[in-house]
Amino acid sequence: MAFTSQDRIGPYRLLNVIKTGQTSQVWAVINERDERRLALKILMNEFRKDREHIAYMKQEAIVGKPLDHPNVIKVYDYAVDQTTPYLVLEYFPAPNIKEILQTIRTEVAFLMPRIVNSAAEGLAYFNQQGWVHRDIKPDNFLVNRNGHVKLIDFALAVRGKKKGFFSGFFGGKQKVQGTRSYMSPEQIRGDALDERSDVYSFGCTIFHLIAGRPPYTGENSNDLLNKHLKAQLPSLEAQDRNITPQFGELIRSTMAKIPDKRPTSMTAFLSELRVTPMFRVAPEIPAGFEEGAAGGE
Secondary structure (H helix, E strand, C coil): CCCCCCCEECCEEEEEEEEECCCEEEEEEEECCCCEEEEEEEECHHHCCCHHHHHHHHHHHHHHCCCCCCCECCEEEEEEECCEEEEEECCCCCCEHHHHHHHCCHHHHHHHHHHHHHHHHHHHHHHHCCEECCCCCHHHEEECCCCCEEECCCCCCEECCCCCCCHHHCCCCCCCCCCHHHCCHHHHHCCCCCHHHHHHHHHHHHHHHHHCCCCCCCCCHHHHHHHHHHCCCCCHHHHCCCECHHHHHHHHHHCCCCHHHCCCCHHHHHHHHCCCCCECCCCCCCCCCCCCCCCCC
């Protein structure tokens, strides 16, 4: 159910809801100043005076506005119209990876190498700007019908600690935030993070994309988190026999419990990805399934 009876917010004419989350909705809008189609992320009524959620929205603007990469959603502005805080975003009406997994995962297997590469490029750029995302998961990668990906949702992003000899002097214990199925061991412990934490979460995300389920499940939250800390690394090849041993090993390396045993960065991961075949046999494009039909425009 729509949360507002308004037909305009600021200079933007509301068209239709693209997505509804727990605290906000994303609307397709028209900027009446120049007739440009954009997206507005708008807090629900009950969260419009909530300082924490307003702070998350402001953080997303601080992080996102300077970013400029084809695989990262563009954030144009943060503003308040009377009592309504909102973000102005690039218009990219596409499902996220989680939604694809729930609907047409097997049909888009042929697009998976493109999806993985596109997602990795976006996250590598994000990390190169000095940020750790802290909430890398299938929900936060939008995928259009061509397999083009955009990284979204920067509300939990923090500046990464410095790697190297003096890294222990940068940052103390962090507030533990993120999504349990994809959190790195150091994120669970509340340690200061560098980009290798996102590398771990990315590995969990790609495991989920290929296998159709997260790498670890648990009877409760503590059991799940404990598996990230101590459980044996899962085998992707055991979930899909068409996955090459080399690709399976690459993904396992991203989920190493100790950060020093992972690729040093998403850029390093990309270098390995580009020389690592994903499938033993390239998946066929399903009959009647036009290439590039994963959703979106």
